[in-house]
Amino acid sequence: MSLLRIEHLSKSFGGVKAVNDVSFALAPGEMRAMIGPNGAGKTTLFNMVDGQLRPDAGNILLNGKSILGLPPRAIFRADVGRTFQIAATFASMTVLQNVQTALASCARQTTSLFRRADDLHRAEAMDLLRQVNMADQAERPCGVLAYGDVKRVELALALANKPKLLLMDEPTAGMAPAERIALITQTRDIAKHRNVGVLFTEHSMDVVFGFADRIMVLSRGRLIAEGDAEEIRNNPKVRQIYFGAGAEPVR
Amino acid sequence: MTAASLAVQFLNGLANASTLFLLACGLSLIFGVTRIVNFAHGSLYMLGAYVAWSLTQHLSGGVGFWASMFGAAVAVAALGALIESALLRRLYRSPELLQLLATFALTLIIRDAVLYIWGPEDLLGPRAPGLAGSINILGRAFPQYDVVLIVVGPLVLLALHVLLTRTRWGAMVRAATQDRDMAAAVGVNQAILFTSVFALGSGLAGLAGALQLPREPASASLDLFAIGDAFVVVVVGGMGSIPGAFVAALIIAEIKALCIALGSVDLPLLGTVAFPKFTLVAEFIVMAVVLIVRPWGLFGQPQSIQRALNPAEPPSHAAPRWFYWLAGALCFALAVAPLALGETSYALVLAIDIFIAILFAASLYSLVGPGGMHSFGHAAYFGLGAYAAALLLKSAGAPMPVALALSPLGGALGALLFGWFCVRLSGVYFAMLTLAFSQIVWSIAYQWDAVTGGSNGLIGVWPSQWLASHTAYYWLSLALCVAGLVFLRIIHLSPFGAALRAARDNPLRAEAIGIDRRSVQWRAFTIAGAVGGLAGGLFAFSKGSISPETLSVSRSIDGLVMVLFGGVESALGPIVGAAGFVALQDTIARHVDYWRAMLGFFMLALTLLFPGGLAGVWRRRS
């Protein structure tokens, strides 16, 4: 059975169909990239899956159950982790405290008034930080980290609930090239190891063509192509709409 | 209730709506362009009334009267321009809390200036010449002057609409409202634009105050009434929306008018209900309903989540062992101090005030600091605690220790109710709503003579015999203050505290890791209300009486000054800040007539000298 199934999803803003009758399915352990020109509807689609926007029509099924209309925090509890285009962590906490807070939230301990937060889930948090290569910076405040490291911490936060599905909005935006490849490699390794499905949007074509198992192309709200890297590269529709006629496909 | 009285009250509501609209649209306009919520807007309204009064003393006749009205508006507009160019211009890039405090400092200065220039007596203005009579509405008299007012509101709305949509200046205002920096990059001189917008908004407030003069005397308490009303209108109508302000003013004024028109009605089950007493409650209900249905107001845009401007504070950890020893030693020294000082020492009385202030400031800090919620109405919960304790003692006949023990409940229940609405907003909207709620609580305490004793308050609120000595009450206050601080600190370091800081640092991320931001903030608001209520209970028994002054806005601001003075980033901040503030107030207020204005100048100096916030300065020094 597919992990995530999108059925005939549509969303309009003021008469413009931002997402128009999009359907697809994502398998566990699959890395799937969603690309398309600006305004193609990628972010809208993303925000519907993670609960920030409510679709006008269609359904979103996670492991066969509809998650339509759930708020973001409930979707997180339904085993969906999320990273943002502008990496989002808690700047006034240490790296370790960030992850501990996420783990405390997973354990539904955020109403607990009298326990000491620093003592909870230490080992598990360190374990997550090792997975994203941030263990050596565990005691540093997040507010002073380099941006690439902030992105890593964010990935650890998204993994705290042992998600079955990771949603990543431009996971490598704003990172140096070397860091970019390192982060996406790490993400892929974790995804394969844990059998997590990953749906990501991305502008860097090297990341998309080098790491995605399947690629979807959106244009003007419609899904115009879906396939592996080779199929997408050679799809004339994609070449015309996305890369521009006559342009070389990017490596 | 007859059709005639209903008709007259309806028209009366229209007249009130006009003034309310003039007041609120200026606030909204200024906010739209400068992103500053001007707390002194009510003060400008009040000044409009006073200046108009003075002008009418010198100018007579119909021309003189209208010249006075117009002159007052122009004078207030000029003052607004001065305030913007001399003060606010320096603060556009400062943290929001500092901007709010700077404009509040102005209200303190203007209030004392009004008292100095015009004295404490209410000043009744003249009737408008030629409009002193009334017209006949279904056999009832309706003042001619009010008919003029009814027309003024829509006229101003129309004029503003034309100004904003048909002129280059208006296009610049709309462009700058959307993107200040880009407007500058196409050559729009922000300095002039902002000053002119501020002058226009101030002038409208001044005009509102002046036009109200023939209906209501000028008094030095108009400022806070006006700002409370203006905030309610702007929150209901939607921040930055002029038509929204008009519709909201209309709705609120008409609902109040309806309450008055209904009069006392015999209702089944409830008996006789005096609806005119419910005007304030009605206002609250309107606001509550709108906030539930459309949290961003009737005509407002959904607010984007605002990011904190303040640099991130250092991470919180449990204090090292030596700190506990030091704190323990300090508590011990404070505990034995009365034995050395003696029962009659004034230091004991002052120390009790300080303990209460610390508890109050610490509870407010738990909102402002780790919660990132800038409450401008925290005194409401202090006051609710004080009134709860006093009423339990006086009306319910509870023993004093029981009454004191239940005082946190008073604060908590109030915070539970109001907090539910407040956490739906953030940033300046949150600040405005907390202030509006505290004004409502104040008004209820002030108006509900039968229960709260009205403006006289409640007297004879004394502690039990065994706690009556200064020494005993000192120990009680010290113990409860320390207990409160320890309680707040434990919570700060708990998973709940972490979730609260998470929601402040990054609301989007907090939701994405399963934290229910509103729920966490609501709980924090309630806890802060409970601790504030305890401080209020202690306060009531230390003074022996309470009055509406206990929950006034100025107490809320005192609390913020204490918190800021000590530094928002440190849990020790409110302790140092409160002790310093009370000691300073005690030394200065006894020798100076206009202590409030001095405090205002002090606050202004702080914001101008350290536009980045005090906390950063303290940290750099340490």
Place this chain on the structure above:
Amino acid sequence: MTEPLLHVRDLTARYGAAQILFGISFDLNAGEAVALMGRNGAGKSTTMKAILGLIDARAGVVVFRGEHISRWPTYKIARAGLAYAPEDRRIFADLTVRENLDIAALPARPGREPWTHERIFALFPNLREAQDRSAARMSGGEQQMLTVARALMGNPYALLLDEPSEGVAPIVVEAMAETVLKLKGEGVAILLSEQNLPFAARVCDRAYVLEKGEIRFSGAMDALMRDEAARRAWLEV
């Protein structure tokens, strides 16, 4: 040789604790188009914002038409004839297309043909039909055109054009290249920030390459096109 139109020396800028620019120096001469190349995050946009005074924490020398403008407020820089078309467009969405143009209008410069609505619409025919529409209701490509059109209404001597090819359809990129060449022909100097090398190569004479807030290469556009090592090191992946 006459002095450059825009002369920048040792420009630094920071956001909070993070320093973005570490002493940028370059010149833009009258009538030429110069590319500021570099990857995402190299500091191209920050350079433009720092020149325009849109970043408070900046230092260095910026001379425009003989005047030291590094401490001027943004509006004064704009009025001096330095226009800006930002990457994220920042059109005034609450205003109509025409209002967007009118608000940016500045007096004509001596000896230069002023930009009128007519001239703007001749350059961007799409805007003519859209002039009474709200700017928010335009497509991405039209918004990009409006951004440039708005900048031109200030009758600038120089235009800072930030990534005009980013996120628009290929056909719009093509039109944008034509526009830049036309503007250059009319004597508007252009500083173009780009990641798209073919686009930049088509319209620019010289190039500077930025990496991590420093200039790593400066020279003729042809030289950059030939220098494969430089391209690989600073531009490609």
